Amino acid sequence: MKKLYIPLIAFICFAMNSNAQEKSKKEKKGDKYYFVYSFDDAIDAYTHAKDLTVDGQRKLADSYHQMHQHIQSEVAYSKLVNTPGGNLPEDHYNYAMILRYDAKYDESNKWMDKFVEQKPTDLRAKDYVLNKSKFNDLVADQGAFKINHLDINTDARDFGASYYKEKVVFASSRATPKMIQRKTNRDGLPYLNIYEADVKDNQLKNADDFDKSINGKMNDGPASFTTDGNYMAFTRNTRNVAKGEKIVNLEIYFRSVEDKKWSKPVPFFLNNKDYSVGHPCLTAKGDTMYFTSNMPGGFGKADIYRTTKDAKGEWTKPENLGNQINTEGDEMFPFYNGNMGALFFSSNGRYGLGGLDVFVCSIRGQEVNNVYNVGAPVNTQNDDFAAVLDHKTKKGYFSSNRAGGKGSDDMYTVDLLKDLNFGKRIIGIAKDKTEHAIPLTFITLSDDKGNVLDTVTTKDDGAYSFSVASDKNFKLNGKKEKYMEGNSNANSFGKDLIIKTDVLLTMKEEKIIVPKMEVGDDLGKVVEFNPVYYDFHEHNIRPDAQKELDKIVKVLNENPSMAIELSSHTDCRASKAYNMKLSNQRSKSASTYIKSRISNPNRVTSKGYGETKLVNGCACEGTVVAECSEENHQKNRRTEFIITKK
Numbered sequence: 001m002k003k004l005y006i007p008l009i010a011f012i013c014f015a016m017n018s019n020a021q022e023k024s025k026k027e028k029k030g031d032k033y034y035f036v037y038s039f040d041d042a043i044d045a046y047t048h049a050k051d052l053t054v055d056g057q058r059k060l061a062d063s064y065h066q067m068h069q070h071i072q073s074e075v076a077y078s079k080l081v082n083t084p085g086g087n088l089p090e091d092h093y094n095y096a097m098i099l100r101y102d103a104k105y106d107e108s109n110k111w112m113d114k115f116v117e118q119k120p121t122d123l124r125a126k127d128y129v130l131n132k133s134k135f136n137d138l139v140a141d142q143g144a145f146k147i148n149h150l151d152i153n154t155d156a157r158d159f160g161a162s163y164y165k166e167k168v169v170f171a172s173s174r175a176t177p178k179m180i181q182r183k184t185n186r187d188g189l190p191y192l193n194i195y196e197a198d199v200k201d202n203q204l205k206n207a208d209d210f211d212k213s214i215n216g217k218m219n220d221g222p223a224s225f226t227t228d229g230n231y232m233a234f235t236r237n238t239r240n241v242a243k244g245e246k247i248v249n250l251e252i253y254f255r256s257v258e259d260k261k262w263s264k265p266v267p268f269f270l271n272n273k274d275y276s277v278g279h280p281c282l283t284a285k286g287d288t289m290y291f292t293s294n295m296p297g298g299f300g301k302a303d304i305y306r307t308t309k310d311a312k313g314e315w316t317k318p319e320n321l322g323n324q325i326n327t328e329g330d331e332m333f334p335f336y337n338g339n340m341g342a343l344f345f346s347s348n349g350r351y352g353l354g355g356l357d358v359f360v361c362s363i364r365g366q367e368v369n370n371v372y373n374v375g376a377p378v379n380t381q382n383d384d385f386a387a388v389l390d391h392k393t394k395k396g397y398f399s400s401n402r403a404g405g406k407g408s409d410d411m412y413t414v415d416l417l418k419d420l421n422f423g424k425r426i427i428g429i430a431k432d433k434t435e436h437a438i439p440l441t442f443i444t445l446s447d448d449k450g451n452v453l454d455t456v457t458t459k460d461d462g463a464y465s466f467s468v469a470s471d472k473n474f475k476l477n478g479k480k481e482k483y484m485e486g487n488s489n490a491n492s493f494g495k496d497l498i499i500k501t502d503v504l505l506t507m508k509e510e511k512i513i514v515p516k517m518e519v520g521d522d523l524g525k526v527v528e529f530n531p532v533y534y535d536f537h538e539h540n541i542r543p544d545a546q547k548e549l550d551k552i553v554k555v556l557n558e559n560p561s562m563a564i565e566l567s568s569h570t571d572c573r574a575s576k577a578y579n580m581k582l583s584n585q586r587s588k589s590a591s592t593y594i595k596s597r598i599s600n601p602n603r604v605t606s607k608g609y610g611e612t613k614l615v616n617g618c619a620c621e622g623t624v625v626a627e628c629s630e631e632n633h634q635k636n637r638r639t640e641f642i643i644t645k646k
Contacts, residue, residue, distance in 0.1 A: 024049045027056040039063040054085040061094070068401065068408070070101045081111075089118040100354035103381045105135065123299060123327040124349045131351035131373070138353055138375040146415040147377050147398075152197060152204040153410040156190070159399035160222025160333070160386045161204075161411055165229040168397070169196045169210055170411060171221025192219040194234065202395075202413055211262055214255070222279065222386065226286040230257040233280035233289060236265075238273055250278035252291060269315060270295070276302075281334045289315070290334035290343070300328030304345055324368045325361065332356070332385065336363065339391040342420055343368075346385035354381035358398060362422040369467045370422040378414060389416060423469050424492045428502040430462045430478045432543055436535060437462030438505055440630055441480045448473035460536035460630065468492050468499075478503035482544065507543045532590060532639040536630075537574070539585035541593055545639075549590060552641055553597045560599060563645035566590050566606040569613055571636040572620035576610060583608030590639045605644070611636070 023031075030045030046052060046060040057080045064073035077095040080086040092115045099108035109132065116125040152158070156173040163169075171192045193215040197204035214220060214234070223234035231254070238249050249272070253265035270277050270293070279292040287309045294302045303326040305318040325331055329349020336343050343363045346356040350373065357379040361371040378384055382402045389396035394416040401409050430441035441458045445466045453474075456464050468474060470492050478486040486505040532545040541549070556562055568586035570579040587606035595601030611620075614636050618628035 023053055023056065024051070026050070027052055030056065031059065034059045034063060037066075039066040043067065043069075054080070054083060057083065057086065058091065061098075065094075065098060065101075070098060074098050074102055074104075089115055089122075092118065093124065097348065097354070100352075101381055103354070123323055124329055127327065127350045134351070134373075138373055138379070141376045142418075144416070144418040144421075145374070145378050146417055148202065148413045149405065150204055150397075150411045150413060152207055153406040155407040157192065157407060157409040158411050159409040161388055161397035161399070162222060162224050163388065163390065164196060164210075164223075164225045164232075166199065167196050168199055168204055169194060169223050169225070170204075171195070171219075171223075172207070174207075191237075192221045194221040194223055204411070214262070214265070224280050224282045224289075226282055227284040231255075231282065231286045232262075233268075233282050233291075235278040235280065238271075249273060250276035252277050252280050270318065279333050281336055283336060283338055288336075290321075290336050291318075292332045292334065293318075299323055299326040300330075300349065302330040302332050304331045304334045322368060324371055325359075330356070333387070335386075335388045337389055337391055340389070340420065342389075342422075344387040344389065346383075346387070353379045355383035355401075356385045358384050358387045360387075360420060369425070372421070372423075383409075387414070389414070421470070423467055424497050424499060426466045426468055426474065426476070426490050426492075426499045426501055428464055428476070428488070428500060430458050430464065430480075430486070430503045430505060432483075432505060432507065434540075434543060436538070436540060436542055438478075438480060438483070439535065439634075441478045441483075441503070441505065443503060444477045444479075446475045446477070448475065450475070476501060476503050478505050480505060482508055484508055507547075531635075533634060534586055534637045534639075536571075536633070536637070537582070539582060539589050541589055545590075546593070549593050550597075553594055556594070556598045556603065559646075561645065562643060563603040563605075565642045565644050566594075566604065566639055567613075567642060568606065568608045568639040569636055570611050571633040572611045572614065572618055573633065576621075580608060580610035583610045586637075586639055603645070 026045050026049035030042045030049060033039070033042035033045055042063045043060065046056055046063065049056065052060065057076065061073050061076035061080055064070070064076055077091070077098050081091050081095050092111050096108045096111035096115060099105075099111065112128050115122070116129060119125050154172065154174040158170060158172045158174065160171045161168050172195050173190045173192050194210040195207045196210040197207045199205075209215060210223070218237035220236045221234060223232055225232045233252055233254050235250050236253060238251055251271040252268035254268065255262045255265055257263070268277060272295070275293060275295045277291055277293045277295070281290040283289070288306065290304060290306050292302050293305055298320060304321050306321060307315045307318040310316050320326065325343075325345065327347065327349030329347060331345055331347045331349065334343060334345045341362055341364050342360055344358060344360050346358055348356050350357070350359060350371075352373055353376070358374050359371055360374055362369040373379065378387070378398060380400065380402045382400060384398060384400045384402070387396060387398040396414050396416070397411055398414055399409050399411050426445070430438045430443060432438060437458075437460075439458055439460045439462055441462060443456050443458060443464045444452055445454045445468075446452050453468075454466050456466070458464050472492050474490045474492070476488040476490060483505040484507075486503040488501050488503050490499050490501040492499060530548050532548050533542065534540075534545070535542065552564070556564070566587050568583045568590065570583050570586075572579075574582075585608070587608045591604050591606040595604050598604070615638075616628070616632055616635060618632050618636060
């Protein structure tokens with residue numbers, strides 16, 4: 001039962017104020033049981049209460065859900081959403097999720113549609129709209145995985161397999177031969193302990209305590225290990241809960257092998273009685289850890305975070321993995337395979353078959369790509385979670401409370417029969433006919449029917465990148481002011497994972513108009529032509545700059561005695577020495593262009609000023625460092641014209 005591991009008290013947070021209807025003694029008693037996770041006792045109290053309030057009806061529906069009594073939960077939610085005050089967006093969402101548990105997908109979609117109408121910007125709503133057409137693909141076995149139930153499972157909770165040297169370690173609430181068995185409020189089963197087992201014939205054998213010194217009076221597990229097996233991270237319940245405090249959160253602890261023995265547990269610096277941190281996943285060397293938390297500042301309930309060790313070996317401030325993974329729901333049980341560049345996780349906020357579903361995505365550095373539901377047979381209408389996979393054998397494990405198991409949660413083996421489908425990428429550059437990159441170009445990716453799939457604005461290098469599905473046709477469109485739209489076609493057929501497709505934009509034709517000027521009035525002043533601009537780190541003459549230089553050429557040819565100085569500049573980025581050199585190159589490029597088109601080219605001189613004459617406050621050095629847009633930096637990458645002789 002997954003709600004135990006990251007406790008959810010959402011119903012308490014958004015419950016209706018029930019002062020308008022007095023709660024009965026039975027309902028108040030049910031509330032007390034509900035608050036300490038004693039859901040079976042809460043159900044007994046609520047069902048014997050007369051005329052539950054909306055808040056009580058909501059908690060009764062959730063209590064049934066927590067006890068996996070989904071038919072009863074469905075009935076309770078049906079009553080709730082048809083009761084005045086029971087039509088909150090979360091009520092509709094939770095009812096839709098319960099219907100999915102019962103495989104009533106059409107009915108579930110009706111309530112999800114209501115939820116989308118109420119909260120269209122909710123990440124769960126967006127993901128549902130984007131992926132609901134994929135249902136038939138998800139529910140059908142695509143031949144990518146082969147699963148097998150493990151004989152080692154018991155009638156208790158067995159889940160969260162992890163690799164430890166040549167063995168597998170997992171969490172279990174199986175009964176042990178103790179004189180006193182402490183049991184949880186939630187389901188009356190013993191608390192979780194950490195066990196290890198041998199791997200033989202695609203089965204787990206000889207389950208035994210991993211380390212009796214680590215298993216305490218409350219829940220311990222699951223755990224994660226470095227490849228050498230000398231460092232571990234594991235989840236356990238908060239131990240310092242004072243009497244009367246009803247919320248028991250999760251914490252992460254670490255141990256290392258010292259003198260061939262496990263050290264005492266060391267707490268994670270983020271452990272906090274006000275929120276949970278759990279489900280740690282260490283990378284091969286233990287220098288990065290993925291974990292789950294419902295700490296403040298996330299997207300919703302439980303989010304997935306990442307932290308790394310600094311030079312001193314201390315864990316750094318965690319990074320939320322963002323809304324490509326996290327939603328307002330629960331994202332849990334991360335497992336990262338560095339050799340595959342794949343992150344497996346479970347979510348009930350993303351579109352799936354019901355409960356928690358297993359998802360996978362590609363992670364390379366800071367970039368998250370191609371998040372997708374792995375589908376059947378790994379995922380079902382029930383909770384499917386805690387997937388791990390070995391890249392060499394392409395075998396792994398996951399956990400599920402699906403029908404046909406021995407207990408509440410069981411472990412399964414999984415064989416990867418096809419490579420993970422991270423899709424493909426379309427990359428390219430927005431550029432002009434002279435092959436110069438065009439920054440700040442708005443690129444739109446559409447399917448062959450014209451449906452917009454994604455958009456991006458190019459940066460200084462004009463580059464863009466899109467994650468796409470295989471075997472599809474696509475259209476690319478580029479837009480920028482003063483340019484005609486550019487269009488390109490691309491497709492993801494074939495074996496290539498990277499499809500390179502550029503978008504070519506053409507500068508709009510402009511009639512050259514030379515302003516009337518009295519030469520004598522302009523001596524020593526900047527001529528009022530449009531500035532000549534340059535791309536970032538470039539000194540080549542762009543097509544738009546050519547047109548401005550042509551205007552200068554025309555003026556000089558009409559005034560054969562006129563002499564001008566070209567002053568060129570850079571933005572503040574890069575060193576002062578580099579920028580001075582770059583500005584001189586820009587002056588030389590512009591002066592060479594003009595000199596080749598006029599009589600007596602000696603009339604033209606040029607000088608570079610580097611970053612010494614910024615036209616705005618976009619400084620990169622000194623006491624004040626400005627945060628400027630690319631548009632403002634562009635204003636400084638310029639050449640100006642000064643008349644030195646009339």
